[in-house]
Amino acid sequence: MTLLSVRDMKTDIGQYAVLHGVSFDVNEGGVFVLLGRNGAGKTTTLRSIMGLWKPSPGSVTFQGEEISGMATADIARKNIAYVPENMGIFGGLTIEENLVLATAKGKFDQTRLSRIYDLFPALEKFWTKQAWSLSGGQKQMLAVARAIVEPRALILIDEPTKGLAPSIVAAMGEAFREIAQSTTILLVEQNFNFARSLGRDMAVIDDGRVVHQGAMADFAADAELQGRLLGLSA
Amino acid sequence: MNKLSDTLGRFGGVNLLPVALAAIAFVLIGAPSSWVTLTIAGLSMGMMVFLMASGLSLVFGLMDVLNFGHSAFISFGAFVAASVLAALGGWLDGDNIMLASAALGLALLAAIAFGLAAGLFFETVIIRPVYRDHLRQILITMGALIVSEQIILAIWGGTPMTVPRPAFLHGAWIIGDVSIEIYRVFAFGLGLAVFIGLMVLLNRTRVGLLIRAGVENREMVEALGFKIDRLFIGVFMLGSALAALGGAMWAGYETLITPALGGEMMIVVFIVVIIGGLGSIEGTLLGAIIVGLTANYIGYLAPKLALASNMILMMAILMWRPSGLRPAVK
Amino acid sequence: MKDTFGALAIKTTMLVIAALLLFAPFLFQDVRALEVAARICIFIVLVASYDLLIGYTGIVSFAHTMFFGFGAYGTAIALKQMGPGWDAVAFGTGAGVLLSLVVAAAIGLISLRVKAIFFAMITLATASVVLVLASQLSQITGGEDGITYRVPELFKPTTKLLVDENGQVLRWFGVKLNGKLAAYYFVFLTSMVLFFLMLRITASPLGTVLKAIRENEARAEAVGYRVVAYRTFVFCLSAVVASLAGSVYAVWLKYTGPETTLSFSIMIDILLMVVIGGMGTMWGAVVGAVLMVMAQYYLRDLMGAAAEAMAGIPLLPEFLDPDRWLFWLGIIFILLVYFFPKGIVGTLMTKGARR
Numbered sequence A: 001m002t003l004l005s006v007r008d009m010k011t012d013i014g015q016y017a018v019l020h021g022v023s024f025d026v027n028e029g030g031v032f033v034l035l036g037r038n039g040a041g042k043t044t045t046l047r048s049i050m051g052l053w054k055p056s057p058g059s060v061t062f063q064g065e066e067i068s069g070m071a072t073a074d075i076a077r078k079n080i081a082y083v084p085e086n087m088g089i090f091g092g093l094t095i096e097e098n099l100v101l102a103t104a105k106g107k108f109d110q111t112r113l114s115r116i117y118d119l120f121p122a123l124e125k126f127w128t129k130q131a132w133s134l135s136g137g138q139k140q141m142l143a144v145a146r147a148i149v150e151p152r153a154l155i156l157i158d159e160p161t162k163g164l165a166p167s168i169v170a171a172m173g174e175a176f177r178e179i180a181q182s183t184t185i186l187l188v189e190q191n192f193n194f195a196r197s198l199g200r201d202m203a204v205i206d207d208g209r210v211v212h213q214g215a216m217a218d219f220a221a222d223a224e225l226q227g228r229l230l231g232l233s234a
Numbered sequence B: 001m002n003k004l005s006d007t008l009g010r011f012g013g014v015n016l017l018p019v020a021l022a023a024i025a026f027v028l029i030g031a032p033s034s035w036v037t038l039t040i041a042g043l044s045m046g047m048m049v050f051l052m053a054s055g056l057s058l059v060f061g062l063m064d065v066l067n068f069g070h071s072a073f074i075s076f077g078a079f080v081a082a083s084v085l086a087a088l089g090g091w092l093d094g095d096n097i098m099l100a101s102a103a104l105g106l107a108l109l110a111a112i113a114f115g116l117a118a119g120l121f122f123e124t125v126i127i128r129p130v131y132r133d134h135l136r137q138i139l140i141t142m143g144a145l146i147v148s149e150q151i152i153l154a155i156w157g158g159t160p161m162t163v164p165r166p167a168f169l170h171g172a173w174i175i176g177d178v179s180i181e182i183y184r185v186f187a188f189g190l191g192l193a194v195f196i197g198l199m200v201l202l203n204r205t206r207v208g209l210l211i212r213a214g215v216e217n218r219e220m221v222e223a224l225g226f227k228i229d230r231l232f233i234g235v236f237m238l239g240s241a242l243a244a245l246g247g248a249m250w251a252g253y254e255t256l257i258t259p260a261l262g263g264e265m266m267i268v269v270f271i272v273v274i275i276g277g278l279g280s281i282e283g284t285l286l287g288a289i290i291v292g293l294t295a296n297y298i299g300y301l302a303p304k305l306a307l308a309s310n311m312i313l314m315m316a317i318l319m320w321r322p323s324g325l326r327p328a329v330k
Numbered sequence C: 001m002k003d004t005f006g007a008l009a010i011k012t013t014m015l016v017i018a019a020l021l022l023f024a025p026f027l028f029q030d031v032r033a034l035e036v037a038a039r040i041c042i043f044i045v046l047v048a049s050y051d052l053l054i055g056y057t058g059i060v061s062f063a064h065t066m067f068f069g070f071g072a073y074g075t076a077i078a079l080k081q082m083g084p085g086w087d088a089v090a091f092g093t094g095a096g097v098l099l100s101l102v103v104a105a106a107i108g109l110i111s112l113r114v115k116a117i118f119f120a121m122i123t124l125a126t127a128s129v130v131l132v133l134a135s136q137l138s139q140i141t142g143g144e145d146g147i148t149y150r151v152p153e154l155f156k157p158t159t160k161l162l163v164d165e166n167g168q169v170l171r172w173f174g175v176k177l178n179g180k181l182a183a184y185y186f187v188f189l190t191s192m193v194l195f196f197l198m199l200r201i202t203a204s205p206l207g208t209v210l211k212a213i214r215e216n217e218a219r220a221e222a223v224g225y226r227v228v229a230y231r232t233f234v235f236c237l238s239a240v241v242a243s244l245a246g247s248v249y250a251v252w253l254k255y256t257g258p259e260t261t262l263s264f265s266i267m268i269d270i271l272l273m274v275v276i277g278g279m280g281t282m283w284g285a286v287v288g289a290v291l292m293v294m295a296q297y298y299l300r301d302l303m304g305a306a307a308e309a310m311a312g313i314p315l316l317p318e319f320l321d322p323d324r325w326l327f328w329l330g331i332i333f334i335l336l337v338y339f340f341p342k343g344i345v346g347t348l349m350t351k352g353a354r355r
Helices: A042-049 A072-076 A095-102 A110-119 A121-125 A136-148 A166-179 A192-198 A216-221 A223-230 B002-010 B013-029 B032-063 B070-087 B089-093 B097-130 B134-156 B182-204 B206-216 B218-223 B228-254 B261-276 B281-301 B303-320 C005-022 C031-057 C064-082 C086-111 C116-136 C179-203 C205-215 C217-223 C227-253 C258-262 C264-277 C283-309 C316-320 C322-339 C343-350
Strands: A002-013 A016-027 A030-035 A059-062 A080-083 A154-158 A184-188 A201-206 A209-215 B172-175 B178-181
Touching: A002 A042, A002 A184, A016 A030, A016 A042, A016 A184, A016 A201, A030 A042, A030 A192, A042 A154, A042 A184, A072 A080, A072 B218, A080 A136, A095 A136, A095 B206, A110 A121, A110 A136, A110 A166, A121 A136, A136 A154, A136 A166, A166 A184, A166 A192, A192 A216, A201 A216, A201 A223, A209 A216, A209 A223, A216 A223, B013 B032, B013 B281, B032 B070, B032 B178, B032 B182, B032 B206, B032 B228, B032 B261, B032 B281, B070 B089, B070 B097, B070 B134, B070 B228, B070 B261, B089 B097, B097 B134, B097 B228, B097 C322, B134 B261, B134 C116, B134 C264, B134 C322, B172 B182, B178 B182, B182 B206, B182 B228, B182 B281, B206 B218, B206 B228, B218 B228, B228 B261, B261 B281, B261 B303, B261 C116, B281 B303, B303 C086, B303 C116, C005 C031, C005 C179, C005 C283, C005 C343, C031 C064, C031 C179, C031 C205, C031 C227, C031 C264, C031 C283, C064 C086, C064 C116, C064 C227, C064 C258, C064 C264, C086 C116, C086 C227, C116 C258, C116 C264, C179 C205, C179 C227, C205 C217, C205 C227, C217 C227, C227 C258, C258 C264, C264 C283, C264 C322, C264 C343, C283 C322, C283 C343
Parallel strands: A016 A209, A030 A184, A030 A201, A080 A154, A154 A184
Antiparallel strands: A002 A016, A002 A059, A201 A209, B172 B178
């Protein structure tokens, strides 16, 4: 069942054309990984889906509804959460305030909250601390927690492992696996090993176009394809 | 040295600056009674300037919009309130405190209402088209300022206007050999009340949470599903209303106002937000108090330096902290 | 690149304006017209120096009249104190330039490294303080009344440049060859030299760097240009030129006061001229200055007449009063920034050039 369908998305940033027509489909459930070299257009793709860049022409349909051209806030209200590359946490706000802001009505659902505590115990420990004082890994946890504090249909996550210590990366992988059981994750990732362990489906973007889409298992088995598309040596 | 700054930090860090200023002034002035009078005058001036500056600072913090036309709200607030007071002159003269308070309340409310309406107009018509374009923003708001000042001149004329005060705000309390002007205490109290109100709004409400989050990262607030544009209109209107209220209070303080009032106060307001750090309410209050105190102390100690003192203060603080004393977290 | 129609039109206009200004004393033989022509010359320099800043670096300063005033007051005070000699002109001009340079460098170094928007606020604050200081220090500056003084012998109206056999001042085409004429050509020539100097700078490698910074500050920084240093340099340069223009104006007017040099309304005039003409084009300064100065001298009369005609209607005459002319300028200004941010010259230049 197709949850998100991106068709021929073209995005210009200033005078530069970054996306030249991106098309791919994300099925419901599990983790969909978007791979590609630096500067290929992965982040721009996520931002365009969120309406933070305005793509044109092309179309983005979510649960059968056209969402391209909508305001970012309206897209978010379709139950799409976004975890940007810089994490986008509010440093001057406490962890509690960061999370409260992401709730729909200003109140926590206690079962979801305890699930967050289970996934990321550090957040409970520093509950009333201002977010800027957290470590990089804890900030990333907060950013992910913010995305799951309400039930979401789709979570866009941009390079969550960047600059994190291996132990934290592993914990993050566990969390994503757990989260993906109840929702769909569209993950942009440079760390191929991390992506391979999580992804069910995948696509590769290169120079503003999708150059490959398929199952992660097939891609992981094809070293030649990896080398060609990602520049990975087998 | 580090230990010293740590200790200072624990006791409030830069917040101690006004206290240090007052202490130095106490030594220099020598006469305690004059010092008390000047300190109260400085605090009340600081609070009125805070009213005028807070909106500018918040709007800049939230939307990265610097409104050079902000002083138009100050002038309009002053003239609207003065006109209401003049029209209700009969209520002010009598001994009936209720009537006099009602007149004052109506005048302040009229200024606030005008500020809200003008803010709405300004935001949607003047500023909306030039978001994210600082150069054109500065030019357009400057153009709007010119037009507003001309409107004031056309309506109220260029001659100074007397502002009647309610009888119960006239005069001063005498405690020992210290004389305290009642209006100054009133202005200080009102400013303090607004400051507390703003702090409650920002720190205890969901809207305030949104504003604080928006100051830091606009995009992320949108990505969480909130329409930041509406928030911005609200904050802009609030800021304009506060500026108008500040102008109205200032009119009552000066008792004689000219259309140049807005422009003169604007310089002070700019210095305050630069010193305090753009985008933070606490910083703006701190800057306003420092500027208010400095203006009064220097005005007494070395009247010729009064004007330049604010300038020197600003330069000194900028060299020490290029983003102001307490900038918003970005 | 082949000239577009728009570029051609601009070049022709420039030549016509230059010719009109060159022969102004002979073409328009009345006192007021000569005043207008001289004011145009000086404002072309003043606005062009402002354009150097706003158009080529994208930062807005509200202190340009302050530098203009430094030059004018420097020269005026020197002429008043030292007597009407060339030494006084040179000394006063030099002092004005030096002061402008120091103040500009100080403001630039303090505020340009933080945020461009701080710069606008700080220049506004500084300029206002200087304006108030000028009116307060009345022993030196003459306060609100300003200073009147005598200028070097050569520029006095009674000076005879050439005489006929009777000892009367010689006339060419009906124009007396007196000191007034010399003063005008002094203004014209210095203005032209300064303008072409600036034009040369914008065409130099420096101008290219400035354009790169304006287009993309982050990239220019990444490529290795020290953006703050360049901006401060341009700010100082534009301040110096403004100061020189002020000195020339002081010599021409034989009077210097807050209203003629320092006042905020002149700052607004400069802003209007640069926006009307077109930012970042240099030629825009010429067009803007010509249009605005002409409008200032001749349009106000028209408004006065209109106000009288509307005398019966409430409030409308108030807005048509010649004193309210800034109201209309303000509205025109806003509309221009909205709809023609490139100004007249910028819009003309891009006409056809895009294809």
